[in-house]
Amino acid sequence: MPRDQEPLAVRRHDRRSCDLQGRLRVAKGHAHQITFSDAVAEADGSVPLCIVDCGEGGLGLRGPFYLPRGAEATLTIDLTEQGRSVTREVRVRVQRTTMIARSPVYYLGTSFVDLSEAAPCIDALLEAAASEPEAHSPAARADSGGAAA
Numbered sequence: 001m002p003r004d005q006e007p008l009a010v011r012r013h014d015r016r017s018c019d020l021q022g023r024l025r026v027a028k029g030h031a032h033q034i035t036f037s038d039a040v041a042e043a044d045g046s047v048p049l050c051i052v053d054c055g056e057g058g059l060g061l062r063g064p065f066y067l068p069r070g071a072e073a074t075l076t077i078d079l080t081e082q083g084r085s086v087t088r089e090v091r092v093r094v095q096r097t098t099m100i101a102r103s104p105v106y107y108l109g110t111s112f113v114d115l116s117e118a119a120p121c122i123d124a125l126l127e128a129a130a131s132e133p134e135a136h137s138p139a140a141r142a143d144s145g146g147a148a149a
Contacts, residue, residue: 015055018129020077022051024061027072027091034071040064051077054125058111059092066106067094072113079124090121 023046026034040047040063049063059075067073071094079086092110100107112118 015053015060016126016129017053018051018125020051020054020079020125020128022049022061022075022077023047024049024063025074025076026067027074030071030073034067036065046076051075051125052107054122054129056122056126057115058095058109059125061092061108061110062100062105063108064103064105066097066099066104067108069094069096075110077121077125079128081124081127086124088121088124090118 023042025044025046026036036045036047042048047063047065049061049065051059052062053060061075073092073094075090075092077088077090079088091113093113094108095111096109098107098109099105112122115122
């Protein structure tokens with residue numbers, strides 16, 4: 001196989017470690033294939049998770065659920081911008097999933113579905129990550145290379 005056709009996806013943007021809380025809902029087009037158990041899902045069908053790294057191309061997420069490569073979801077994040085609380089939503093696509101603990105806990109490497117739609121959220125996330133001290137959790141330090149984000 002020629003080098004330019006290898007299936008390995010390589011990260012195109014740097015990532016910043018962070019520790020932000022969010023909620024994820026599977027996109028409508030994928031909801032018939034993916035349902036979360038009541039043990040992890042909230043009443044509205046979303047699942048809480050932690051955003052462990054962010055960059056201009058995507059996010060690293062940590063949560064107690066598995067999503068397959070290619071699954072699309074909407075991520076809701078509550079941020080503080082200019083001293084006020086703001087809720088941002090962004091659509092993401094799973095690029096890879098890695099089990100990082102037996103509890104189970106998974107790391108999801110995601111890319112933004114639409115960069116132009118995600119731009120305001122990207123700016124806010126990068127600002128939030130820059131204002132936080134470096135995340136020290138094992139998931140934040142987990143090798144998150146390989147995601148196409």
